Amino acid sequence: MSSAELLGHRELVEGLLRAARAGRLAHALLFHGPEGVGKFLAAHTLAAGLLCERGPAFACGSCGACRQLAAGSHADLFVIDAQTEGEDAILVERVRAGGDSAQGASLGDFLALRAREGGWRVVLLRDAHRMNASSQNALLKTLEEPGERVLLVLETSRIDRLLPTTISRCVRVAFGTLELEDVRTVLRRKGVDLAAAEPLARWAQGAPGRALSHARENAGRQLELAWSVLRGEIGRAQALEELLELPGEFHGETPAALLRSRARSFLDLALGLLLDAERAAAGVDPVQLAHGAGAAELARLPAASRERRLAELRSARQDVERNLAGEGLLERGLLALRGPRRDRSAQR
Ligand SMILES: [Zn+2]
Numbered sequence: 001m002s003s004a005e006l007l008g009h010r011e012l013v014e015g016l017l018r019a020a021r022a023g024r025l026a027h028a029l030l031f032h033g034p035e036g037v038g039k040f041l042a043a044h045t046l047a048a049g050l051l052c053e054r055g056p057a058f059a060c061g062s063c064g065a066c067r068q069l070a071a072g073s074h075a076d077l078f079v080i081d082a083q084t085e086g087e088d089a090i091l092v093e094r095v096r097a098g099g100d101s102a103q104g105a106s107l108g109d110f111l112a113l114r115a116r117e118g119g120w121r122v123v124l125l126r127d128a129h130r131m132n133a134s135s136q137n138a139l140l141k142t143l144e145e146p147g148e149r150v151l152l153v154l155e156t157s158r159i160d161r162l163l164p165t166t167i168s169r170c171v172r173v174a175f176g177t178l179e180l181e182d183v184r185t186v187l188r189r190k191g192v193d194l195a196a197a198e199p200l201a202r203w204a205q206g207a208p209g210r211a212l213s214h215a216r217e218n219a220g221r222q223l224e225l226a227w228s229v230l231r232g233e234i235g236r237a238q239a240l241e242e243l244l245e246l247p248g249e250f251h252g253e254t255p256a257a258l259l260r261s262r263a264r265s266f267l268d269l270a271l272g273l274l275l276d277a278e279r280a281a282a283g284v285d286p287v288q289l290a291h292g293a294g295a296a297e298l299a300r301l302p303a304a305s306r307e308r309r310l311a312e313l314r315s316a317r318q319d320v321e322r323n324l325a326g327e328g329l330l331e332r333g334l335l336a337l338r339g340p341r342r343d344r345s346a347q348r
Pocket residue numbers: 052053054059060061062063064065066
């Protein structure tokens with residue numbers, strides 16, 4: 001993985017590699033910040049830089065260690081990535097030694113092994129908030145004393161779900177969002193075509209990962225449907241029918257999880273729209289807003305009506321995390337967008 005991919009966070013990782021060269025890198029780091037800004041990519045870049053035979057420095061990409069890493073077969077890197085593995089939770093069996101987990105090898109077993117040739121061993125824990133309390137408790141001792149030349153990086157966009165005891169044993173590294181131009185660059189590199197890239201970059205609000213999910217999830221069409229319902233051009237039933245069948249890459253292990261993933265995507269987009277309307281109503285120049293002229297149009301609705309829609313969308317979005325049925329959540333989202341009958345004349 002080349003460090004050139006690391007838009008926006010290059011200096012931060014460079015600083016950590018410098019600390020490693022000076023022998024003062026903390027052994028447990030907590031990368032936290034908004035979803036989709038590149039925290040895990042930064043963690044992986046740091047790991048590659050430690051494991052590279054010419055490191056600690058940005059990985060050379062050509063030594064034996066770098067080639068093994070690129071092939072996904074480096075013995076001194078251990079990754080738990082529940083999201084990609086399609087698991088909702090990181091169970092305790094995955095953390096403690098002798099765990100015998102159906103999900104794969106355990107972190108404890110990995111750390112019990114010796115490093116090849118006395119180099120670094122690195123553990124990356126993506127979405128660390130997916131660890132339940134027992135998993136986090138099983139990790140405490142390791143976080144305190146991981147051993148010589150061992151680095152643990154916990155990555156999360158939900159630091160509020162980690163136990164204080166977990167957080168206090170790590171050095172916190174905060175990540176922010178990226179500049180719009182950097183988000184555009186990421187989309188270009190990922191092959192998103194130019195016409196589609198511009199609105200995607202703006203909707204993503206500094207999180208290129210979010211822009212890429214939007215691209216996969218057909219966000220453009222979803223927002224068109226949201227607008228049609230808002231303006232009363234189509235009925236909720238028609239919009240719901242299309243949202244349930246909308247082509248796009250939605251993820252879920254079961255049909256119910258897949259529907260929730262559709263609901264999450266639509267509610268996030270609708271919330272982005274309504275939040276922009278609040279910003280426009282507060283006097284932000286629409287040129288600065290992702291939903292520009294549309295946000296200005298919505299800002300003309302009575303404040304109470306905007307707030308009610310926002311509250312209903314937020315409540316439905318929270319219920320996605322409570323595992324409620326996706327179809328009902330989509331219906332609630334559409335109902336919130338349409339608003340009560342008496343509001344609608346005000347939009348014209
Ligand atoms: Zn190398």
